[in-house]
Amino acid sequence: MNGKVYLVGSGPGGEGLLTKRARLVIDSADVVLYDQLPGEEILASLPARAEKIDCGKYGGKHTLEQDEIEDLIVDRAKRGMNVIRLKGGDPFLFGRGGEELEAVRSAGIPVEMVPGVSSALAVPASVGIPLTHRNYASQVTILTGNEDPTKPEPALDWQLLARSRGTIVILMGVANLGKIADALIRNGKAGSTMVAIIERGLRKDRRVTTGSLATIADSARKKGVKPPAVIVIGNVVKMYNPDNPDLIPVEG
Secondary structure, eight states: OOOEEEEEEOBSSSGGGOOHHHHHHHHTOSEEEEOSTTOHHHHTTSOTTSEEEEOOEETTEESSOHHHHHHHHHHHHHTTOEEEEEESBOTTSSSSHHHHHHHHHHTTOOEEEEOOOOHHHHHHHHTTOOSOBTTTBSOEEEEESOSOTTSSSOSSOHHHHHHOOSEEEEESOSTTHHHHHHHHHHTTOOTTOEEEEEETTTSTTOEEEEEETTTHHHHHHHHTOOSSEEEEESGGGGGOOTTOTTOOOSOO
16 A cells, blocks of 8 residues: 655744644654755754655755656655655745656655745745835745756746836845846846845844845855845845844744
């Protein structure tokens, strides 16, 4: 008899924003295939009895390729195990959860989605940046920063993005930050548009770098900004106050 697969979002880091459902199914695991993004606090809380398989991406290098991950999920479930595929944020927002869902369904294995709090929403909020504000933005666009904006046929419409009067949130965009900023400016976005980069989300060592579209890539380079980081572009960045004493990381 097959086991069951759970595609679980762990939230933006730390147990504070891990859902009760996620905690329940993680504790029932026979095997956990995890990324690095859930953070040390959650990874340290995985059941001692469970098999733990690292599927993370470190410095651009994949521990396992996507097809290998899907094969492992299906293999363990066919052995009758409760399989937890643990991801940072939400599995369906740039987490390749859709591909894994297809693979599990094709194998005829029961599967449950456990949504997670996305870092795209939680990380800006954690430093006092609201993605919408009556005075600044009435729409939000979330996009992946993994796509090179200089490639011949980008999937993203940079002209449309540059015209947006709302907030733009970019995940996985540190490596291409300069190209992203140049593409937006080249397509008409003002170079003075405000930008914030929040590194390491809700962890104790969180750091925020602010600037404009014209300056942010240089500022990030000088400060040694590294992933994981969430990039926020738009007037809502005006709300960020580095001296606010009430902004406490969730982890720890």
